[in-house]
Amino acid sequence: MTERAEKHSSAEAAGDRTREDTTRRLERAMGALGTAVMARMDERLPWFRALSAEDRSWVGLVAQAGIAAFVEWFQHADEGKPTPNIEFFGTAPRELKRSISLQQTVDIVRVVVEVVDAQVDELAAPGGEDQLEQAVLRYTRDVAFAAAHVYAREAEVRGAWDARLEALIVDALVRGEVDDGLHSWAAALGWTSAPVMVIAGHAPEGKPETVIDRLRDRGRRSGLDLLAGVQGERLIVIVGGAENTAEAVRQVVPKFGPGPIVIGPEVPDLHTAARSARAALAGLRAACGWPDAPRPVHADELLAERAIDGDADARAQLIENVYVPLAGTPLLDTLATYLEQGTSLEATARLLFVHPNTVRYRLKKITELTGYQPTEGRSAFTLQVGLILGRLSESALP
Structure with missing residues (x-):
């Protein structure tokens, strides 16, 4: 060595x-x-x-x-x-x-x-x-x-598990299955936001995971609480805790694909969000009936199209909003005659044997009671559908 x-x-x-x-x-x-x-x-x-x-x-x-x-x-x-x-x-x-x-x-x-x-x-x-x-x-x-x-x-x-819970929540709301399980899943995600609204539209191109990640990123930067799910060609977004609804919608809309976007009504909490989801999805199905609808459009603005398409909620809402307040009063006959006469004041007054100013007064009262203005095209169409549905509901009674 x-x-x-x-x-x-x-x-x-x-x-x-x-x-x-x-x-x-x-x-x-x-x-x-x-x-x-x-x-x-x-x-x-x-x-x-x-x-x-x-x-x-x-x-x-x-x-x-x-x-x-x-x-x-x-x-x-x-x-x-x-x-x-x-x-x-x-x-x-x-x-x-x-x-x-x-x-x-x-x-x-x-x-x-x-x-x-x-x-x-x-x-x-x-x-x-x-x-x-x-x-x-x-x-x-x-x-x-x-x-x-x-x-x-x-x-x-954790991210994969959260994504699974998120998909389950969206699916449960779409199917209307609101139970204790839904609230447990939401609690696991830390969801405590209120009020809540559901927005439905078409999903953009790309993998569903990528679409939802982009939405989450937009939500974080905008200070919004979001849950989202892609179901086939549909993108469904649950927005919670928005102080300014219009601003929240404006932040979310760019993440949807081409086509109509429908905003469900605002509800108090996640427990009642199934109603908002039903309205948004029904509006999305019926939106093709109003090609010139704004984008996005509120589900309540599509009540007539939804009712014609078979949406039971929209039919009940139209009857409640249009027919019930007018039933049993001269206003109902005035509205029916006015619509049948092509919204002509003079023709309506002649048939009812009243002065045109009386017709004007009654039309104003109809607007106050229903929220729809008979002299405006879209409102007149909605009133017509509500009137027909009310008559059908009365004829169906025993």
């Missing part, structure tokens, strides 16, 4: 002895290190002080497990043993990983490094200070990267 080889072998042996001595010192100091780390976190990290006693205890166990894993790894680090991933993080419950962010995990790692660095001279065997310091830096660096990987995986799993 050459002199150089002998010197190298002697140096390795000395390094091994130093590592063994340092390892024994670390093993004896593990309890004290854990206590020092907890004290330093309590001193330096406000978020740690705000944790519950149970969560603080779990963080302490995680820190202690991390120190023990380092000592075990350091003992064999010279053999090329790779730094471990953070299996020791699995000692904590899943809920802790949700209440502590990745940045806070990095804070914990940083505190551990500071505590160990401050005691390197006492912990390392004589001549082993650099050896210990380099090992600590390598270990904590790899643990930080491993923590980032764990959080990324958790976020991916």
